[in-house]
Amino acid sequence: MALLVLVVITAHLLPLYVRYDLRLPAYLVKASLFALVRPASTIVLLFVFVAVVYAGATLPVLALAVGAGAWIQLNTWLCLRFFAENEARLHPKGN
Numbered sequence: 001m002a003l004l005v006l007v008v009i010t011a012h013l014l015p016l017y018v019r020y021d022l023r024l025p026a027y028l029v030k031a032s033l034f035a036l037v038r039p040a041s042t043i044v045l046l047f048v049f050v051a052v053v054y055a056g057a058t059l060p061v062l063a064l065a066v067g068a069g070a071w072i073q074l075n076t077w078l079c080l081r082f083f084a085e086n087e088a089r090l091h092p093k094g095n
Contacts, residue, residue, distance in 0.1 A: 008035045011045045015079030041082040
């Protein structure tokens with residue numbers, strides 16, 4: 001269970017660092033909050049992580065060639081979309 005929590009929080013850290021300008025300790029807090037508040041996005045990130053790990057375990061050449069890059073690319077793309085959706089929900093147009 002602790003490993004699952006670590007994977008989820010780590011999955012949010014790099015995209016948070018790319019998107020926002022915060023102090024270093026705040027990234028861990030924000031990643032934890034985002035993972036807890038938005039469980040649907042957390043489940044999607046876990047599904048993508050499991051899919052990339054499975055593909056890498058099934059085809060070892062794939063793991064060496066594109067496994068880590070695929071995870072970083074998909075994770076960052078998904079998180080940036082989740083962050084934009086969250087910001088749109090928090091700040092509706094016209095306000």
